[in-house]
Amino acid sequence: MGGLEIAVLAVAFVVLLLWGVPISYAIALATLATMLVSIPAMPALTTEVQRIATGLDSFALLAVPFFILAGHLMNHGGVATRLIRLARAVLGGLPGGLAHVNILASMLFGAVSGSSVAAASAVGSVMTPEMSKDGYDREFGAAVNVTAATTGLLIPPSNVLIVYSLASGGVSIAALFMAGYLPGILVGLMLMGVAAYKAKKLGYGAAGTAHREPLGAALIDALPSLFMLFVVIGGIVAGIFTATEAAAIAVVYALVLALVYREVGWRDLPRIVLDASEMTAVVLLLVATSIGMSWIMAYVKLPAAVTGALLAVGGNEIVVLLLINVVLLMVGTFMDITPALLIFTPMFLPLAVEMGIDPVHFGIIMVLNLCIGICTPPVGSVLFVGVGVAGTTITRIVKPLLPFYAAMVIALILVTYWPALSMWLPGLLGL
Amino acid sequence: GRTSDTTVITLGHGLDPTHPVHQSMVFMADTLAVISEGAMRIDIYPSQQLGTERQLLELLQIGSVGITKVSAAVMEGFAPEYRVLGLPYIFRDEAHRHRVLEGQIGEEILLSSERALIRGLTFYDAGSRSFYTKSRRVETPEDLEGLKVRTMESASQIRMVNAMGGSATPIAWGELYTALQQGVVDAAENNPPSFYLSRHYEVCQYYILDEHSAVPDVLLVSTHVWNRLDVQQRAWLSEAVRASAKVQKRLWRLASDDALAAVTEAGVEILRPDKSPFEAAVSDIMAEYEADPRLGPLIRGIRSAP
Amino acid sequence: MKAHVDIWLGRFVVLLMAVLVLDVVWQVLSRFILRDPSTVTEELARYLLIWLGLFGAAYAAGQGSHLSVDLLGSTESRRRASRVAEAAFGLLLIIGGVRLVYLQLVLGQSSAALGLPLGVVYLAVPASGLLFLFYAITRRAD
Ligand code: NA
Ligand code: NA
Numbered sequence: 039m040g041g042l043e044i045a046v047l048a049v050a051f052v053v054l055l056l057w058g059v060p061i062s063y064a065i066a067l068a069t070l071a072t073m074l075v076s077i078p079a080m081p082a083l084t085t086e087v088q089r090i091a092t093g094l095d096s097f098a099l100l101a102v103p104f105f106i107l108a109g110h111l112m113n114h115g116g117v118a119t120r121l122i123r124l125a126r127a128v129l130g131g132l133p134g135g136l137a138h139v140n141i142l143a144s145m146l147f148g149a150v151s152g153s154s155v156a157a158a159s160a161v162g163s164v165m166t167p168e169m170s171k172d173g174y175d176r177e178f179g180a181a182v183n184v185t186a187a188t189t190g191l192l193i194p195p196s197n198v199l200i201v202y203s204l205a206s207g208g209v210s211i212a213a214l215f216m217a218g219y220l221p222g223i224l225v226g227l228m229l230m231g232v233a234a235y236k237a238k239k240l241g242y243g244a245a246g247t248a249h250r251e252p253l254g255a256a257l258i259d260a261l262p263s264l265f266m267l268f269v270v271i272g273g274i275v276a277g278i279f280t281a282t283e284a285a286a287i288a289v290v291y292a293l294v295l296a297l298v299y300r301e302v303g304w305r306d307l308p309r310i311v312l313d314a315s316e317m318t319a320v321v322l323l324l325v326a327t328s329i330g331m332s333w334i335m336a337y338v339k340l341p342a343a344v345t346g347a348l349l350a351v352g353g354n355e356i357v358v359l360l361l362i363n364v365v366l367l368m369v370g371t372f373m374d375i376t377p378a379l380l381i382f383t384p385m386f387l388p389l390a391v392e393m394g395i396d397p398v399h400f401g402i403i404m405v406l407n408l409c410i411g412i413c414t415p416p417v418g419s420v421l422f423v424g425v426g427v428a429g430t431t432i433t434r435i436v437k438p439l440l441p442f443y444a445a446m447v448i449a450l451i452l453v454t455y456w457p458a459l460s461m462w463l464p465g466l467l468g469l
Numbered sequence: 470g471r472t473s474d475t476t477v478i479t480l481g482h483g484l485d486p487t488h489p490v491h492q493s494m495v496f497m498a499d500t501l502a503v504i505s506e507g508a509m510r511i512d513i514y515p516s517q518q519l520g521t522e523r524q525l526l527e528l529l530q531i532g533s534v535g536i537t538k539v540s541a542a543v544m545e546g547f548a549p550e551y552r553v554l555g556l557p558y559i560f561r562d563e564a565h566r567h568r569v570l571e572g573q574i575g576e577e578i579l580l581s582s583e584r585a586l587i588r589g590l591t592f593y594d595a596g597s598r599s600f601y602t603k604s605r606r607v608e609t610p611e612d613l614e615g616l617k618v619r620t621m622e623s624a625s626q627i628r629m630v631n632a633m634g635g636s637a638t639p640i641a642w643g644e645l646y647t648a649l650q651q652g653v654v655d656a657a658e659n660n661p662p663s664f665y666l667s668r669h670y671e672v673c674q675y676y677i678l679d680e681h682s683a684v685p686d687v688l689l690v691s692t693h694v695w696n697r698l699d700v701q702q703r704a705w706l707s708e709a710v711r712a713s714a715k716v717q718k719r720l721w722r723l724a725s726d727d728a729l730a731a732v733t734e735a736g737v738e739i740l741r742p743d744k745s746p747f748e749a750a751v752s753d754i755m756a757e758y759e760a761d762p763r764l765g766p767l768i769r770g771i772r773s774a775p
Numbered sequence: 776m777k778a779h780v781d782i783w784l785g786r787f788v789v790l791l792m793a794v795l796v797l798d799v800v801w802q803v804l805s806r807f808i809l810r811d812p813s814t815v816t817e818e819l820a821r822y823l824l825i826w827l828g829l830f831g832a833a834y835a836a837g838q839g840s841h842l843s844v845d846l847l848g849s850t851e852s853r854r855r856a857s858r859v860a861e862a863a864f865g866l867l868l869i870i871g872g873v874r875l876v877y878l879q880l881v882l883g884q885s886s887a888a889l890g891l892p893l894g895v896v897y898l899a900v901p902a903s904g905l906l907f908l909f910y911a912i913t914r915r916a917d
């Protein structure tokens with residue numbers, strides 16, 4: 039196992055992508071080619087479709103169709119407009135006002151739901167059309183949305199921190215949750231800094247001054263829509279329903295409001311549901327085929343090959359942490375965060391502990407690192423959702439994403455080499 | 470590279486590498502390499518790298534993975550005989566359980582899934598499962614009344630929890646920590662090492678040692694792989710499996726004791742209620758299972774075993 | 776022909792999404808209001824998601840809306856490559872899917888909560904594969 043399979047995977051994937059083949063087919067066919075050189079043909083074909091089908095067999099993924107549908111209903115039904123009008127009234131002509139709204143909403147949403155795909159689909163499908171109306175580039179809005187959605191994986195509760203705890207053999211989840219607050223907020227603030235700078239340079243949001251609205255009227259008009267946020271977020275926090283279930287409740291609430299506002303009639307519904315389903319399915323197929331690809335990467339022992347090669351270099355704590363971060367950034371370009379955590383935590387954690395790094399601190403490093411990966415092409419679940427809901431393409435979103443990547447990488451360096459950022463809060467609480 | 474002289478078997482499972490069961494598998498792989506003098510090798514893929522328990526079983530049937538370990542509860546969908554192992558209070562005590570599983574009944578159940586292209590190799594001990602609650606002291610089944618109890622996605626487990634007075638709520642294991650913390654469910658049930666390793670003790674105050682069931686783990690091989698092995702290779706594999714099962718039992722007991730000590734240390738109160746009211750609460754459903762033509766003889770066989 | 780398939784597949788996908796929403800809403804109601812948690816809604820939701828993902832993706836294939844890396848622009852030969860890849864993907868789903876369904880039906884495996892034969896759940900794989908293949912053949916190269 040090793041060299042041949044890895045070469046087949048890489049070459050097939052790149053050739054198919056350059057040929058303009060849709061990414062989900064490219065992932066599936068490159069995976070198939072690799073399976074065919076490692077496993078007999080019939081088991082290979084059957085295994086791959088089993089991975090694709092069971093990749094969708096996930097309660098957590100359900101948040102995607104629901105939040106996309108709720109977003110569509112909010113956009114068509116006048117809920118989104120009222121919320122944004124309120125945001126505009128508050129933020130006025132601040133440069134990049136709506137970009138900050140997007141980031142704060144994504145942070146809040148991700149924080150509460152613990153799912154970055156849920157945050158990206160919920161906030162992205164509402165904010166993108168509204169940001170376009172204000173003169174923002176579609177791609178800029180999507181870039182803001184995609185990167186901000188990852189902060190919820192650091193700010194608790196967070197399913198991926200739980201995955202890390204399980205993969206590590208039992209690092210305290212309570213301590214991980216506390217350790218994630220400051221790094222998560224740090225990433226959010228840095229993204230806001232980049233957004234403000236770019237918005238000022240590009241003149242976004244300056245138009246906001248022209249149609250600044252009276253706060254009181256906007257607030258009253260938005261109350262029923264605000265109540266939806268209260269229901270969804272309050273319901274999760276109060277333990278009435280899980281984040282996924284909250285998404286289904288959001289659909290019902292958005293539907294009721296849309297019918298009450300009379301901006302959507304029963305006859306418009308099938309079209310809206312079909313549009314949302316189509317967008318959902320594009321994202322789901324990408325996620326499902328990438329799960330198949332993660333399987334074959336593990337099967338041909340790609341993780342061990344990559345890790346072995348880079349860690350053979352060795353060195354002191356600073357160098358090892360740097361190498362681990364570089365490996366994880368490479369891994370993140372192709373692999374989703376959950377399989378990456380499951381596979382690489384047991385490989386890297388013993389090494390980190392040997393270097394005197396706290397397992398809690400190391401978990402935050404790994405999660406923040408892989409958060410960058412889910413935003414990078416060619417394979418990234420949050421990137422796929424963000425591009426899907428914004429109705430743009432991966433090629434066009436890459437350039438606007440670059441400064442935001444830079445902010446995340448700087449945050450990663452700070453988190454890596456300044457342990458107190460993660461460890462101060464859990465220490466304070468005696469965890 | 471080519472490994473033409475070595476028969477390689479792929480083993481996938483869902484536990485992390487620090488888990489005692491993983492270590493027992495490593496012991497099996499090492500033993501096999503030694504006794505076969507390198508003619509056979511087991512490659513272990515831990516941590517769900519190749520899939521969850523249920524998905525791995527399907528991959529055994531498909532033929533791309535050779536060996537896996539799942540909870541016997543997961544086997545219910547593949548071979549109904551396994552249902553008896555999850556029944557409440559089916560075993561009198563640990564010694565009785567070990568004798569049954571290592572005896573003729575155990576063998577019969579292991580081979581029952583062969584028609585589903587999966588062959589049982591051995592049982593691994595998984596101790597006894599008990600309830601744990603966020604904040605309610607539970608001394609009797611009545612105390613479970615109105616509690617939302619996370620249950621495995623298995624019809625018989627759901628019936629059992631409901632019969633004991635709880636409100637069975639299937640939730641994915643990976644989502645349970647948050648579900649407990651946020652109050653979507655109030656309680657769950659599992660063995661001490663799982664209670665400890667999942668860190669659920671951080672959000673639960675009581676561990677109630679009612680020991681209502683003792684679903685073992687089971688190590689399985691794909692018949693695609695098994696049928697390809699010659700007599701000598703099967704003997705080597707079986708020997709390595711037996712050695713591994715022996716080691717696993719010891720490691721499990723250590724892990725179980727350590728887990729109870731560690732959760733106590735962390736402030737969990739361990740309650741030791743009288744088990745008989747819990748057993749009485751499920752007597753009706755046990756009578757029903759005994760009337761089942763397939764399960765009845767097995768249940769009576771287990772009960773009458775020494 | 777394609778227009779007919781579009782319409783009926785579209786209706787089917789809308790139906791799947793509607794049932795999915797109702798199912799999860801029922802899950803919340805049954806637990807929170809009726810205080811009698813439903814034991815089948817979670818499993819049903821996961822299986823509906825498989826169907827929604829696969830049939831929805833086939834519908835999206837018919838609309839040409841799957842994302843690609845459009846680095847080098849669109850030419851006739853590149854559009855043809857996409858359709859060949861779509862056909863190959865459809866064939867993968869058909870062949871692997873038929874084998875998967877066959878295995879599950881023959882082995883009589885059923886789901887944990889609903890007792891549904893898993894072969895039926897996996898039927899969406901070869902069925903959607905046929906649709907991918909159909910669209911690869913009938914979709915215009917524009
Ligand atoms: Na969160
Ligand atoms: Na990526």
